Amino acid sequence: MTTLEVQNLFKRFPGAQHFAVNDVSFGLSDNEILALVGPSGCGKTTTLRLIAGLERPDAGLIRLSDRVVASETVFVPPEKRGMGMVFQDHALFPHLTVYENVAFGLRGKNQTEIRTTVGEILHMVGLLSYSKRYPHELSGGERQRVALARALAPRPVLVLMDEPFSSLDADLRAEVREHVRGILKSMRATVIFVTHDQDEALYMGDRLAVMQRGELEQIGTPEEIFHESNTRFVSEFMGDSDFLRGKVVSGGIQTEIGLLKQMVDLPASTPVEIALRADDVEFEIDGSGNSLIVGRFFRGAFNLYRLRLNSGQILHAFTDHTKIFEVGTRVQARVIAEHPLTVFSG
Amino acid sequence: MDFGPRSAVCGLWSLNHPQPFYTSWRLARSSGQRLCYNSILMLNSVETTPPTTFSVRTIKNIAISPRLVIAAGLVALFVAIPLVYIFVRAFSAEPDAWSRLFQTRIWKLLGNTLLLVLAVTGGAVVTGVSMAWLTERTDLPGRKVFRWMLAMPLAIPAYIGGIVHLALLRPRGGIIPQVLERVFGQPIPTPSPIGFWGATFILTLFMFPYVYLLSGAAFRSLHASLEEASRVFGRTPLQTFFHVTLPALRPGLMAGALLVALDILAEYGTVALLRYETFSSAIFVQLSGRYDRSSASVLSGILVALAILILWGELRLQGRARFTQMESAWRPAPVIGLGKWRVPALLLAMGIVFASLIVPVAVLLVWSVQALLDPQTLAVIVRTGSQGFGSYVWNSLWSSGLAALIAVIFSLPVALLAVRYPNRFSRFVSRLCQVGYAIPGVVIALSLVLLVNRALPILYATPLVVVIAYVLRHMPQAVRASESALNQLSPSLEEASRTLGRTSLQTLVQVTLPLILPGLLAGGSLVFLTSLKELPATLLLRPPGFDTLAVRVWVWAGEGFYVPAAPAALLLVIASALPLSFLLRREQIFK
Numbered sequence: 001m002t003t004l005e006v007q008n009l010f011k012r013f014p015g016a017q018h019f020a021v022n023d024v025s026f027g028l029s030d031n032e033i034l035a036l037v038g039p040s041g042c043g044k045t046t047t048l049r050l051i052a053g054l055e056r057p058d059a060g061l062i063r064l065s066d067r068v069v070a071s072e073t074v075f076v077p078p079e080k081r082g083m084g085m086v087f088q089d090h091a092l093f094p095h096l097t098v099y100e101n102v103a104f105g106l107r108g109k110n111q112t113e114i115r116t117t118v119g120e121i122l123h124m125v126g127l128l129s130y131s132k133r134y135p136h137e138l139s140g141g142e143r144q145r146v147a148l149a150r151a152l153a154p155r156p157v158l159v160l161m162d163e164p165f166s167s168l169d170a171d172l173r174a175e176v177r178e179h180v181r182g183i184l185k186s187m188r189a190t191v192i193f194v195t196h197d198q199d200e201a202l203y204m205g206d207r208l209a210v211m212q213r214g215e216l217e218q219i220g221t222p223e224e225i226f227h228e229s230n231t232r233f234v235s236e237f238m239g240d241s242d243f244l245r246g247k248v249v250s251g252g253i254q255t256e257i258g259l260l261k262q263m264v265d266l267p268a269s270t271p272v273e274i275a276l277r278a279d280d281v282e283f284e285i286d287g288s289g290n291s292l293i294v295g296r297f298f299r300g301a302f303n304l305y306r307l308r309l310n311s312g313q314i315l316h317a318f319t320d321h322t323k324i325f326e327v328g329t330r331v332q333a334r335v336i337a338e339h340p341l342t343v344f345s346g
Numbered sequence: 347m348d349f350g351p352r353s354a355v356c357g358l359w360s361l362n363h364p365q366p367f368y369t370s371w372r373l374a375r376s377s378g379q380r381l382c383y384n385s386i387l388m389l390n391s392v393e394t395t396p397p398t399t400f401s402v403r404t405i406k407n408i409a410i411s412p413r414l415v416i417a418a419g420l421v422a423l424f425v426a427i428p429l430v431y432i433f434v435r436a437f438s439a440e441p442d443a444w445s446r447l448f449q450t451r452i453w454k455l456l457g458n459t460l461l462l463v464l465a466v467t468g469g470a471v472v473t474g475v476s477m478a479w480l481t482e483r484t485d486l487p488g489r490k491v492f493r494w495m496l497a498m499p500l501a502i503p504a505y506i507g508g509i510v511h512l513a514l515l516r517p518r519g520g521i522i523p524q525v526l527e528r529v530f531g532q533p534i535p536t537p538s539p540i541g542f543w544g545a546t547f548i549l550t551l552f553m554f555p556y557v558y559l560l561s562g563a564a565f566r567s568l569h570a571s572l573e574e575a576s577r578v579f580g581r582t583p584l585q586t587f588f589h590v591t592l593p594a595l596r597p598g599l600m601a602g603a604l605l606v607a608l609d610i611l612a613e614y615g616t617v618a619l620l621r622y623e624t625f626s627s628a629i630f631v632q633l634s635g636r637y638d639r640s641s642a643s644v645l646s647g648i649l650v651a652l653a654i655l656i657l658w659g660e661l662r663l664q665g666r667a668r669f670t671q672m673e674s675a676w677r678p679a680p681v682i683g684l685g686k687w688r689v690p691a692l693l694l695a696m697g698i699v700f701a702s703l704i705v706p707v708a709v710l711l712v713w714s715v716q717a718l719l720d721p722q723t724l725a726v727i728v729r730t731g732s733q734g735f736g737s738y739v740w741n742s743l744w745s746s747g748l749a750a751l752i753a754v755i756f757s758l759p760v761a762l763l764a765v766r767y768p769n770r771f772s773r774f775v776s777r778l779c780q781v782g783y784a785i786p787g788v789v790i791a792l793s794l795v796l797l798v799n800r801a802l803p804i805l806y807a808t809p810l811v812v813v814i815a816y817v818l819r820h821m822p823q824a825v826r827a828s829e830s831a832l833n834q835l836s837p838s839l840e841e842a843s844r845t846l847g848r849t850s851l852q853t854l855v856q857v858t859l860p861l862i863l864p865g866l867l868a869g870g871s872l873v874f875l876t877s878l879k880e881l882p883a884t885l886l887l888r889p890p891g892f893d894t895l896a897v898r899v900w901v902w903a904g905e906g907f908y909v910p911a912a913p914a915a916l917l918l919v920i921a922s923a924l925p926l927s928f929l930l931r932r933e934q935i936f937k
Contacts, residue, residue: 052841052845053844053845054841054844054845077844077849077850078841078844078845079844079845079846079847079848079849080847081845082847083845084845084846085841085842085845087838087841087842088838089836089838091836091838091839091841091842092842093839093842093843093857093861094839094861095860095861104843104846105846105847107847150842150846151845154846154847160845
């Protein structure tokens with residue numbers, strides 16, 4: 001069943017030249033986590049705030065559980081939408097205790113009910129013993145969990161999370177996101193999760209939506225986004241791709257480092273670019289090879305080499321950490337991908 | 347010079363303080379204090395400018411509540427009417443009045459007023475900056491004590507300081523000339539506090555702490571590396587001071603100087619006491635003595651135009667005084683050794699403290715003791731009924747308290763609109779509500795007298811008119827404190843409340859108000875304190891028999907009864923000194 005439907009959403013801020021959100025449409029099914037990802041300023045947070053009712057769209061339709069909450073004629077204020085939101089800065093009320101913060105969204109229920117709900121949810125995030133504390137007495141990770149508990153306590157139809165981990169330290173972040181994903185899944189919550197971090201999006205999202213300059217570039221599973229990027233931007237943003245120039249020939253694509261046997265639906269001699277990641281490229285020492293090692297980066301379990309082809313194009317390749325080659329060694333590079341590579345007509 | 351480093355400083359600052367409001371609640375009381383401290387200087391720019399990180403997303407359009415717009419509009423109207431009315435009256439005065447005034451009085455008054463403004467502002471800047479430099483940057487002995495002693499004259503209203511100095515130095519009958527005559531057996535000429543030089547001296551003594559506190563804060567927040575860089579690039583310490591340090595302090599200093607200038611334009615008590623005629627005192631005389639309202643209107647129109655010009659400059663500077671922000675990489679500048687100048691510097695600082703703090707307080711204390719010891723004066727003071735001391739205190743308390751309450755309530759919609767929905771209209775309303783700074787007490791009194799007579803005769807000759815005057819004159823402090831408090835509150839707290847099912851009104855009551863309460867209290871107490879000291883508007887608007895502490899001090903001192911006036915004056919000084927010292931102690935540096 002569809003929880004959320006967004007149709008042709010537009011938003012431009014007064015005085016701004018470009019649309020912050022430009023014709024964005026997507027849907028979200030029950031119990032699904034959608035990661036909205038893109039570089040800063042791409043409109044992902046604005047999209048989230050439009051859904052929350054914190055901004056009013058210029059045009060478009062937002063339907064929540066078959067109820068229209070925003071359109072040309074309708075605007076339901078945020079307090080009437082029944083969504084939960086986790087803010088980037090957590091936005092915990094500093095004058096209320098942890099318990100009172102979580103209970104804030106539970107008005108209109110009787111006291112015992114509230115106590116049970118808050119107790120359950122605090123237990124779930126592991127903060128039951130902290131209920132009398134104030135936000136400033138908590139660590140960053142604990143605040144994060146209180147913010148999540150507060151958003152989840154009223155059992156919202158949809159949970160919106162705006163870069164919730166960005167204020168945490170890097171090592172804490174990995175731990176917290178695992179925990180949070182576990183909680184969200186166990187509560188079968190429907191979630192939109194905004195982030196600018198590709199790893200985080202790949203980890204958190206059942207599906208990913210990649211945005212750029214206010215437009216939705218691609219939406220799909222992490223695998224689709226990663227391996228079958230629709231646009232050069234998605235491929236570049238999601239996976240540090242290099243782009244190798246080539247030309248369509250009858251047997252596939254002719255490139256500087258050999259013939260790629262992959263059929264494309266383009267007329268012969270069309271110039272194209274193939275997105276290559278470091279795990280798609282392999283090389284061996286060859287004094288008359290097609291490229292030169294210009295850099296080596298130790299990455300723990302493996303080495304990342306930067307290769308310069310004769311034409312000056314740059315590719316990257318992984319090798320086992322036991323194989324070490326000097327910078328300046330001439331090598332023969334080739335493509336070893338076992339999956340179809342993404343090709344863009346150049 | 348290129349502005350790279352400055353913007354880098356700003357950028358760093360906002361990076362280092364991305365979401366400071368957890369800590370800010372922990373510091374809630376101290377953040378109230380910071381607001382206070384800045385609003386005492388009537389300036390919210392130097393230390394607690396809002397982190398710009400908040401404002402990025404505040405330009406939102408979830409239904410600006412029409413109720414809020416209407417409320418803020420009404421407050422703006424309340425402020426605008428007396429102001430506009432002054433101009434209306436000024437320009438509708440008979441051409442006769444204009445030409446007569448232009449031929450006789452205006453040029454003299456303008457010259458007098460501007461001369462005094464320039465002299466006092468200059469004096470306050472020189473004194474304030476040099477004292478700040480001595481206590482913040484050099485090895486002056488007793489710096490910690492001096493920091494306190496140089497800030498405390500802020501608690502003494504200039505007219506009270508003037509009364510004390512006048513009583514001491516008056517050419518005929520002053521205490522010091524009398525003592526000298528008795529000792530030497532013949533009159534010894536002493537400097538007289540009457541006239542231009544006297545007024546400049548007295549006003550500088552009691553105005554310089556504004557500049558002192560501001561430039562002290564600026565000296566402290568300035569990067570040591572800035573001056574070190576200048577030295578590395580070949581400037582001597584003196585060149586560094588003039589080419590690097592002072593320009594870096596300039597925005598804060600200018601704003602402070604303009605505030606001093608506004609205060610001098612509005613000053614009535616001191617100039618009247620020392621018989622130096624300015625616009626304010628001339629208007630007062632027209633109003634109270636000759637009842638010549640059209641002349642008073644013309645003079646007021648010119649005075650307000652002048653003041654608005656200065657206020658406009660101050661408001662423009664407010665936004666710019668930012669790059670003196672402290673940040674994490676800050677470290678204190680090295681202390682400069684005074685060497686052989688230590689003793690002269692110490693004597694200078696002691697002289698200023700002596701004249702601006704020790705003499706007035708000591709004299710008031712002695713007089714007060716005398717008053718309490720002498721049964722006759724004691725009887726005058728403790729007399730009950732409407733003529734008793736208790737009734738003056740009570741009148742002062744309730745009128746100033748009510749004014750503070752109204753000012754804070756009025757400031758709320760204005761500040762909410764200006765901070766949460768920044769646009770042309772809200773900025774205009776906010777600026778308009780700060781115009782009170784530029785309307786001297788005498789002008790507000792004139793405008794209210796005329797307006798109440800015409801539109802609301804019920805209010806005529808009631809203490810409520812006095813309260814309205816206080817609100818109009820001192821609301822800017824409440825508006826600035828409220829805006830400052832709101833600026834420190836992340837809008838995401840309010841948004842969180844909305845997503846958790848609260849309407850905008852519920853959010854205001856349950857989230858916003860509890861969190862900005864310290865700032866509101868700070869603003870309210872400032873309005874209360876300044877209203878307590880307000881002299882000209884009270885004198886002109888009070889109904890017969892409505893005496894406040896300030897009025898009594900003035901009337902008694904004017905009739906030469908210094909001893910009975912002293913306890914009331916001392917009470918006013920203590921009432922200001924207590925909160926001031928409380929606020930100062932909260933600043934790290936005054937501990």
